[in-house]
Amino acid sequence: xxxxxxxxxxxxxxxxxxxxxxxxxxxxxxxxxxxxxxxxxxxxxxxxxxxxxxxxxxxxxxxxxxxxxxxxxxxxxxxxxxxxxxxxxxxxxxxxxxxxxxxxxxxxxxxxxxxxxxxxxxxxxxxxxxxxxxxxxxxxxxxxxxxxxxxxxxxxxxxxxxxxxxxxxxxxxxxxxxxxxxxxxxxxxxxxxxxxxxxxxxxxxxxxxxxxxxxxxxxxxxxxxxxxxxxxxxxxxxxxxxxxxxxxxxxxxxxxxxxxxxxxxxxxxxxxxxxxxxxxxxxxxxxxxxxxxxxxxxxxxxxxxxxxxxxxxxxxxxxxxxxxxxxxxxxxxxxxxxxxxxxxxxxxxxxxx
Numbered sequence: 001x002x003x004x005x006x007x008x009x010x011x012x013x014x015x016x017x018x019x020x021x022x023x024x025x026x027x028x029x030x031x032x033x034x035x036x037x038x039x040x041x042x043x044x045x046x047x048x049x050x051x052x053x054x055x056x057x058x059x060x061x062x063x064x065x066x067x068x069x070x071x072x073x074x075x076x077x078x079x080x081x082x083x084x085x086x087x088x089x090x091x092x093x094x095x096x097x098x099x100x101x102x103x104x105x106x107x108x109x110x111x112x113x114x115x116x117x118x119x120x121x122x123x124x125x126x127x128x129x130x131x132x133x134x135x136x137x138x139x140x141x142x143x144x145x146x147x148x149x150x151x152x153x154x155x156x157x158x159x160x161x162x163x164x165x166x167x168x169x170x171x172x173x174x175x176x177x178x179x180x181x182x183x184x185x186x187x188x189x190x191x192x193x194x195x196x197x198x199x200x201x202x203x204x205x206x207x208x209x210x211x212x213x214x215x216x217x218x219x220x221x222x223x224x225x226x227x228x229x230x231x232x233x234x235x236x237x238x239x240x241x242x243x244x245x246x247x248x249x250x251x252x253x254x255x256x257x258x259x260x261x262x263x264x265x266x267x268x269x270x271x272x273x274x275x276x277x278x279x280x281x282x283x284x285x286x287x288x289x290x291x292x293x294x295x296x297x298x299x300x301x302x303x304x305x306x307x308x309x310x311x312x313x314x315x316x317x318x319x320x321x322x323x324x325x326x327x328x329x330x331x332x333x334x335x336x337x338x339x340x341x342x343x344x345x346x347x348x349x350x351x352x353x
Contacts, residue, residue: 005124006127032051034073034094038091053101078093078096108130126165142276153174169226187203190344192342204217213319219340233334235288237267238266
């Protein structure tokens with residue numbers, strides 16, 4: 001199974017640039033109980049750092065020998081809510097997370113068991129989501145109630161399109177680029193382009209956008225880490241690097257707040273539903289672009305079979321100023337989903353060179 005290990009995931013996502021080596025030290029027992037470490041707030045107070053620091057010191061290891069520390073605690077994670085099979089309420093369990101401890105640096109912590117009552121070992125999705133933060137990846141799950149990038153990035157959701165955590169979604173084009181793992185090619189002239197779904201190739205379009213705002217394009221075919229994806233196809237992300245990673249998402253029925261409110265990294269959803277911003281799902285078959293559904297997007301809106309639909313969204317307008325401004329960019333003639341996809345890019349009068 002190509003999704004069977006944390007090491008394989010980071011090797012694949014980085015294109016071989018990152019080799020994760022885990023040194024499993026030993027099991028230790030600390031002086032505090034799980035509920036004491038959770039501190040009645042699911043481990044979100046400073047008490048958890050005291051517990052983890054005690055655990056690391058009990059190993060006798062030297063932090064200088066490591067780039068980061070991963071803690072796997074007994075029991076179940078608080079993120080599954082309710083009461084576990086031991087009748088422990090989630091407030092008294094530890095929420096999986098990644099923070100930093102003075103003297104130790106960045107760490108990841110998650111439970112040894114998956115769920116809250118099955119005594120089955122933890123799955124790779126949660127481990128990858130937390131360890132990736134130690135590596136330097138930003139989280140991509142926008143503020144409540146939005147879903148951020150959802151399953152289009154394991155940093156948006158560790159559960160994956162099939163919901164099992166066995167197949168967490170791949171890293172998005174943005175996160176790969178952010179970590180220096182993407183092979184970025186900037187499109188500056190009109191033409192037809194091809195991209196392989198199993199590569200780290202990412203196309204970038206800055207022409208027509210203000211500084212620090214741009215589009216990223218990648219292909220996803222629904223295999224491997226994306227198993228269970230209901231709508232493979234071309235993914236187009238609208239990036240505004242002037243926003244923080246905690247900026248709320250925006251959508252057309254949000255009144256005067258849109259487009260002033262928008263994610264730093266927003267999935268341009270082909271169906272124009274803004275479901276990720278609404279938090280209605282973590283990605284569905286209407287989000288990507290492909291020949292048999294929505295096969296293009298431009299200044300006037302979505303395109304199907306070469307015709308501009310009578311819908312304002314999605315489009316390729318810039319919005320970092322808080323107002324919509326036409327870029328003149330059209331991405332169309334998008335192919336069927338598969339290991340290789342093709343598309344065309346046109347620049348209109350508003351696209352500044």
